[in-house]
Amino acid sequence: MLADERDGFCGVFDFQDCPAEPGQVVRFLTVQQRPVVRPDGTAVVEVPAGFAPGDLLEDWADVRTACIDITALNPPPSPDEVFTYFQRLPLPQLTTQHAPPGDGLSGLPVVFWTDSPATQTFTVDIRGFTVVIVARAEQYTWRTGDPAAPTLTSTEPGSAYPGHAAEHLYRSGTYSASLTVTWGATFTVDGSAPADVPGTTTTDGPPVTFDVVEATAVLTDPYD
Structure with missing residues (x-):
């Protein structure tokens, strides 16, 4: 259907399916034009007296009805x-x-790691395009809670000892540690080849609190 303001009715046309290459948007459209007064007072036709910039001149004219590439009107999302x-x-x-x-022991390291998922996939709609974003943890920063060595970094999440990602020697006391993760990502648009997202973002995990105590040596009589 085409709304035609010249005659005040909707016309019926034999619309066609329009082939398109990947990333290209092609629609079957009727293109019309009508001259208007430009901001400088000129137009493609002679401007009658009393017409202001933006005023319509003459009538609508059909240019063509065809499959038209309109990709430029709604380009794919940029990185x-x-x-x-x-x-x-x-x-x-x-x-x-x-x-x-x-409790940790003073003189023995406390080791850190995370077993949380390091990859997340999201599908979002951006101006009608289906964009799949695959986020991956790129750097792990443990905040030790110790001013003497406030952060430890790793590119791996680690695992339980001995495969841990970071460790720290504490003095006796109470500490809160947490994990800041730096995320990078790739994305696809309507099934395109993956491309890098140009930037990173971070998330802060919940803190864990623990005590570090100092062990005291006690001499005992082995014959007691």
Whole structure:
């Protein structure tokens, strides 16, 4: 259907399916034009007296009815545009695992790792395009809670001892540690080849609190 304001009715046309290459948007359209007064007072036709910029001149004229490439009117999302969506995704807050799981001992390292998922996939709609964003944890920063060495970094999540990602020697006291994760991502648009998202974002995990105690040597009589 085509709304034609010249005659005030909707015309019926034999619309066609229009082939398109990947990433191309082609629609079967009727293109019309009508001259208007430009801001400088000129137009493609002679402008009668009393007409102001923006006023319509003459009548609508059909240019053509055909399959028309309109990709430029709604181009695929750019990497920078995808990045703005990436920054707002509900990325997970990864939890910190540590050992020993209870009190630590002064003079023995407390080790850290995380067993939370390091990859997340999201599908978002950006101006009618289906964009799949695959986020991956690129860097792990453990905040030790110790001013003497406030952060430890790793590119791996680690695992339980001895495969842990970071360790720290504490003095006796109470500490809260947490994990900040730096996320990068790739994306596809309507099934295109993956491309890098041009930037990273971070999430902060919940803190864990533990005590570090100092062991005291006690001499005993082996014959008691």
